[in-house]
Amino acid sequence: MILANKYRPKSFDEIVGQDHVGDILLNSIKRNKVHHAYIFCGPSGVGKTTTARIFAYSLSSFLNSQDGEDQCDEVARKILEDDSPDYIEIDAASNRGIDEIRHLKEDIRYKPIENKYKFVVIDEAHGLTGTAAEALLKMIEEPPGHVIFILCTTEVGKLKQTLFSRCISLRFHLATPTIIQGRLKQICDSENIEIESDAALGIARGCNGNVRLAIQYLETLAQASSGDDVISPKEVESVLNIFDRSKISALFELIYERKMGESILYINDMITSGFDAHDILEMLVEYLRNLLICRTCKNVNSIIILSDKEKEIIKKDLSRFSFNFLLENMTYLREVNGNLVNNFSPQTAFDNYILKSILYLEHNHEQKKDK
The missing domain is CATH 3.40.50.300 (P-loop containing nucleotide triphosphate hydrolases)
Structure with missing residues (x-):
């Protein structure tokens, strides 16, 4: 059934x-x-x-x-x-x-x-x-x-x-990722399906509050596995084309190191892998939002849901990026959205975003050196 x-x-x-x-x-x-x-x-x-x-x-x-x-x-x-x-x-x-x-x-x-x-x-x-x-x-x-x-x-x-x-x-409300993750865990226990906690969270996020769709995703993954394998975030990404959102930090790693070419290739790989430009934009906005919330709010757990892995990544990026950079970056992403609406090619829109982000860090670095 x-x-x-x-x-x-x-x-x-x-x-x-x-x-x-x-x-x-x-x-x-x-x-x-x-x-x-x-x-x-x-x-x-x-x-x-x-x-x-x-x-x-x-x-x-x-x-x-x-x-x-x-x-x-x-x-x-x-x-x-x-x-x-x-x-x-x-x-x-x-x-x-x-x-x-x-x-x-x-x-x-x-x-x-x-x-x-x-x-x-x-x-x-x-x-x-x-x-x-x-x-x-x-x-x-x-x-x-x-x-x-x-x-x-x-x-x-x-x-x-x-x-x-x-x-x-x-x-009726959209179900939260935590609630859907719990439901998936119950089903996995009943069906003897082995799944990593982060993989279940990835499914829960990817279904946008739709519980029925989350269960359908789980069944697809169960059919794609050999039966003895543990479903991991990697399988969620490859089978369902749901991007592991923690990997967005890899792009910020490249931007932080001012690697323009590699940053552009990273985005290009996402686009050619089948990810919609607006979905990529949404993930970038969500990641910046998480960083801003973690920097400014005390009771973070009641606002956003993060895996242990994501908490470590957030902690690392908070030590790297200033509050002003995060706010300015949100402005750059607003420009990306406008460019996409005006039918710019996705690659061109994101290239412009990466260039501005790196130039901001470069300018900030030069100012610190002058002082």
Whole structure:
């Protein structure tokens, strides 16, 4: 079985990084204060449709048990197994027209077969056409008493504003790298997959808060390895093309030593290896940000997440680069961004950045000599 499906959460406790949502929904079930319509908004892969399914299962199981029905959990569990006639999930990215909504309107006229409620989950709800969205709004304004609507969206700004006054809106957060790293470690322990801590952190950073994508990355790495090998940061970089961000310090090492040619070749190798220029820019900005935070803040661990290796590298670079250099470097990177936006070649944009950085250090060095 695909790991993302095998380890898909089946309870609120298993949902990664969305405790606030789980608490709200669980309390509404226990207090019998369930609303007839919800909007789940947030980035892809953070658990919106999974939470909708768990909410439907939990509510159905709770209500069935309150009525003393036999096999109450078994009936409700069909929702988790995608085998319940009372759970309807529509992908509005591909089923977005008025005909689908009319068909849905006909479906919800009938009472649920096995549970107390019929659940309608519309994924990518922002994809509905104008007429379909109007028809859906009408259904939510005058809902049958046995239906609960859950609209999931990654682009909340595209939903009709009138929906928000009729639905409870819950915002899902991106999972932090630390949380994703912990989840990957749990899966690796269960699957007997050996992985280095820094490699798991690299995956967690590379998926940009998307838990599902992180698990897919892990599975790709597990399939690429021989089975006995330990997954290292090197494999993460070569297989997934996720750059080991600690290596950005190698570029700053070359800049510090004023090695213009080698610095240019280093960036060129990154570009020819398939790394997007904007991704390289983002990594440089992130590294400078980490240096500035470590130099100016006391409680660093609550702001940025660093491996032991990265902490040592940061410590070394802080002794090399002045605060003024770091601030000036941020300005140079802003120029790189502007050049990329104006369709400069990536290599030319970064060459200019490297030249300015080295000239700044050279000028600063000369001033110190004069004193």
